[in-house]
Amino acid sequence: MPKILKFDALVIGAGIAGLQAALDLADQDFKVAIVEKDATIGGKMIRLSKVFPTLDCASCITTPKMAAAAHHENITLFTYCDLQSLDRNGNGVTAAVRQKTRFVDEEKCIGCRQCEYQCPVYVSDPEQGGFSGRKAIYIPFSNAIPQIALMDVENCTLCGKCARVCPTQAVNFFQEPQDFLIEAQTAVLATGFEVTPLENKQQYGEGKIPNVITALQMERLLAPHGPYNRVLRPSDGMEPDSIAYIQCAGSRDKSMGVPYCSRVCCMYAIKQAMLLSGALPLADITIYYMDIRAFGKGYEQFFQNAKAMGIEFVKGKVATISEGENGGVRLHYESQEDGGGVTSAEHDLVVLSLGMVAGWNPDGHCRISTGSDAFIKTVKPKIAPTLTEMEGVFVAGAAAGPKDIVDSIVEAGAAAMEASKYLASLNRSVKAVA
Amino acid sequence: MALVDPEFTEELERFGVDTTLECFNCGTCAAICPLIYEHFPRKMIRYAQLGAKDRILENSDDLWRCLHCGLCTHTCPREANPGELILGLRRFVIANWRGTANV
Amino acid sequence: MSEVSEKKTAEKEAMKKLRAARKETIKRAADKMKKQKNAIKDIKKQLKDKAGTVPEIAEATGIPSSEVLWYLAALKNYGQILEGEKDGSYFRYKWAGNAPEDPGE
Amino acid sequence: MADENKANESVSESKVGVYICYCGGNISDHVDVEKVCERVKKVPGVAVARTNMFMCSDPGQELIMEDLRSGAVDRVVVASCAPDLHETTFRSAITRAGGNPYIYEHANIREQVSWVHHGNVATDKATRLVGAATAKAKQLKPLDPIRVEAKQHATVIGGGIAGMRAAKDLAARGFPVTLIEKSPFLGGRGAQLDRVAPTGEKVADLISELAGEIINDSAITVYTCSKVKDFEGFVGNFTLRFEKQPPQSAEDRNKIKEMSESGKGVGEFIPFVGVCPTEIPETSAEFAIETGVIILATGFKPYVPAQGEYGFGEFEEVITLPEFIRTLAESGKNGNVLEVNGRKIKSVAMIHCVGSRQIPGVHKEDETGHLNEYCSRTCCSATLHAANIIRETYPETRVFDFYRDIRTYGRGQEELYEQAAKNKVLFFRFEEAQAPVVERNGGSHGYPLSVKTKDILTFGEEVEVPVDLVVLAVGMEPNDISDLVDMMKLPVGADRFLLEVHPKLRPVELAVMGIMLAGTCQAPFDITESSAAASGAAVKAAALLSRGYVELDPFVAEVDLEKCTGTGACVQACLREGALRLVEMEVGGEKAMRAQVNPAVCTGCGACVAVCPENAINVKGWTLKQYEAMVDMIVSEESAA
């Protein structure tokens, strides 16, 4: 019989939406468990450079929320855990959770990174867009929470150096996954998004054309402790003079099975363009787009500022990308405004503004269905937008459709409100019975 | 330019084309077309949307540049079927020629 | 004393089993590590005396330039490479004099 | 003896820890952080000085906590971004390490240094600021926050969808709520819609449901026809006085008339009017409530086009989208052609971005000198939704859509756009500087108007569309709440909407503590987003009320009774009623008048400090001595390069 842990509320996903929902519940003195599949909390946001439209550094906003959640007396974090199932159970829900193996004893590890320094194997680091290497035993990144190492067994030679150097004997090659149950009265799904797979658009090279990168990779190039600490072209380390953004590279395109708008790409492209013009003042930056969707508070003004800064906006969807001269990248598009017709342009570095696809499919895990866009279905989208088909289970952030950070945070508050109302209603009925 | 004639897209339905207005003019078809020719085929599609019959007839020869290779249709983000649209316009033009010849 | 050594023997046995079970992964990882070591050695050789750009290092070592950059980034991450002056559109990189030796060597 | 020494020397013995943040490069790109650290180490009283990539991160905070726990430091200076971002972050870290949160001083070397200075100057200025903070930190004394009880009650101002959502949420969570609405009806602007994009739900159903819950909830008291007259107090203890009066505005009277004509009564939804929750008052009355938190949900109003803008006001065939939505809803289907006022409409032009996305130099300011530079977020979907309804209900009515960018960003909205294309809506795209022109048609085409535009989609050629009707997709403007803004000292942005503290850190809170904002008083939102914002505001209120008390920073005036001579100058100077007064007390066996502070009311502005002839009053945590120490340090050589 697996051990059972009891909480008032359960939050699935520790991205910005999940953290905010958990904090809003914990601040009302409810006991909250957060289950996160990744080894660190912080979600996609902690991996970003700066965020629109205020250009705050993403870390400046995310780290305090991460720290607040990690240290909140009412919040318990379960990182590197998979949600196996979520079912209704009496008045509440039961989640079956599997603690994945870090091969490092979580109680013992003090995050000193001795193991990491000693490990002889370099592995391409997804946290750095694959542009740099980490070791086969590692801490995800410097502001990760918790600061616990984990081992990448696929790249481990079992040389044992990490175990020998660990001051607390935390390395455990024999660790097994642990299953446990969380019982709570209510749950919030904040399972987030993934970016549109590159393979969906053959014309854009499927990731095989050098110097064509994704916007999330560009976030890393722009981030303070990015792989190169500056923006360089990955094929040969050249500082690019000309950078292009391809909008709707993973959205609004039925030919790749993503008909909907991903809502954030226009703004993040504009934001990155602004950051780039700061980092590389002499570089030409071009954004190829169909419609600029700067709809949020301050967004249109942000867009107009970018235009005024000299960032070039070209109307037209790029049709194909091909390898150009000397590591350059050639884009083919129809120039609509100057009557130029079909033309092509070469850039040193090209960024695909990929869209959002659902981060988690509830099918087989819980009795909640998804919309035609594969995001979690909501049942009262207008006046109670966080309600799902399952009683007492609410949804927040990009789990219920593409959303930017501001909207995700606000919606997380709304989900927390629904959850706390649900808790209040249960407690009242309990009282009434008593 | 001439007035917009919205009836035309319905006229085109006779020639097997019913997606004329589904195109949102992103330009993918023009850029992916192996011809690399001006704004083709979007230009023709846009004229069809506007009902600019005279423009289509004036430029009708361009329609026969199309290879009917289907790349535009395959990559159209709106599934507006630009390739078939061109084919439909060819039919319209031929009917026009032949109709005119009969007069 | 004997208890300790017993425990050690048991551990050794278990490790042996684990090695056997993960034979293929270990082989793959070890091959990768070997390739990395050679590449790092070559890059280090190039940078021992003078700072170089990515294309220069790639040219001298025969390692594709994108991989050279990857190694430099990874090594820089662990303090073994320093970024130097900019030369045209490229930066020069140098071996960090006081950095600890690569533990893999 | 030893203790006494310690007390006397506490200042010089303070062990200050200085923690300097790289802020990822935000600071370190311009300030040589390591150099600042080296220099600061030499400043007297600095026990340790450390740097970190992100001091606010967990490992960064851990550095501070570890030094406190080990006793290496007992005063903390963090040099990083603006204090409004992270001061509380570091105070709570100190608390977690067992320290008093007020032994903390913040040096802003981002906004005040790295974002405005570059090179050596930046490093030098940062050093001086950190030095000054260190000098002050040495003088800091542990303080206790002021704890005030919070009234277990919430007030929501505005009875639209957002206001109702917030009120219902808080009531369901267990707090009594007062809902104040200035009109006789609940439902707000939402009630003036019909079916809503993209789900096609009827607002009648949505508003009926919410209003029903509000009316039937005994925890919610609704005051309609009511306006706030007076406001005072502070978080947890606000007092609102408001007046309930018989409806006076023409708009309200019209709606009441429509209500009586509809034959519907209290509690029922009346299309394009709303739900009247309670009898309409015939006499005026004043009420006062004491409340712990206030949620503003004062909503928006549609932009009214200027005379002549796209022919508005000149041609009767030019109307706004809200007007059209109502017309469309109320015109009974009668054949395959839309009829408006008995006129057959065979061709409709819809023009986007009217009163939104205005550009200085291109668009004209309104009579108050304002331009709406923002996007109104909802009009694209609303327009396409209306276009679809026309095409699906009246297949012989053509629709022509003139846009700048189609912004169907939300879930299900791009599908609306696609559906419009499938419904054979014809789109034209124009540049902001070359807006479409609406003109009287020569009459040759049998249509009263024509719309001409340079169409980007047609390679910049001019196209002309003859039409019977032009619908202007007008944007949103905030309702005029200047009375509330003045009364409550609410921050307003350049766009005239209420301004949140921070769009991500505190998106639904205002800088005035205890006041939240919900819905379109903050920015244009659709109903989904308004509801989410309202619930988001409610949850902040719930957290505040569920604690039962509010902790305020102890930075309030403090009287040194040994120095006070009771001149009363401070009371005269005090800007906040009730914060300072003279009271009779025994001094040296004699009765005398002395100044006394009410810490819950005092805002720590320091006006009293400036006027006291005896230097007998100080703001805690910001004493004159501390200021002097800072100034001394700034000009001293110790903190110089």
Added chain:
Amino acid sequence: MYKPRHIIDLIADNVRKTRNPFGASNSTINKWWKDTPIQREGDAMLFTGLMYQLVPYIEKSTRYLERYEDSYLANYVRFGKYMPKFLVGLAVRFLASKEDKQKFNGMLHSIVKILTKSSVDFYYRQELDYYSGILLYDLGDIDGFTNHARFVASTLKENGVKKLVTVDPHTTYALKVLYPKYTGESFEVKTYFELVNFKGGNGTKQVTLHDPCFYGRYLELSDVPVKVLENLGIECLTVRNSGQFTSCCGGPAESISPKLAKEIGDRRIKDLQATGAPIVAMCPICMANLRKGGVEAEDLSTLIARCA
């Protein structure tokens, strides 16, 4: 560029008169079966649609057209229909070389060999083997196409034909997709390579496969030949723009603008030559157009037959 109207009228006229676009009788063009014994009864009828047979004529005549494109002589094309000998005389009597005819006929022989080796129960009746009319469809002469297709479809139906084995993408698309839509008659249509069911063989070499548009996109059959060759031990190298994203050889433009056809063909050849391996095509039009760009592609049929 030639006036499309002239070309269309010419071709439509030819098809109407002779049931093929060249205005020569089918029996003049279709002679490949004469030296190959094939049964006249069986399960599925081999339906060549005359494409392989026509290519040598198309090739020669377009080369002729190419010479006069954009010259004042181009305008005389419109008189072609009044002088049927204009093309017939040039193409059929003089231009199509015996060598070429043998080459393309040889491909059909290979297909027969492949089908036989795959134990397909097929038959051939040259009098029922008609041109599909696809060119008329492509050119937009929907009436001309429909009339011709109805004739072909009803002739086949009348003769009890239900299953067809096709040999080129254009005919396959016409019979499989267009005929049901425009004539109301449906046949069970399979391309010959879908019926290959033998393995092994002697090839370990690599080839560059050029996917025709109709197989790649319209019929989504590109995977099939790759598998067939894989089973024969032949590796198909990755070509830039292939499968559903294949790039046109330029062939379809040849009747209107041979220059354009060549330009597009040359671009495609660059893609194909990038792999370094010999180029294999599976459509007679592609073969001809690649050849114009200087590439002698092998036909899939002869490759399979050779390596089997």
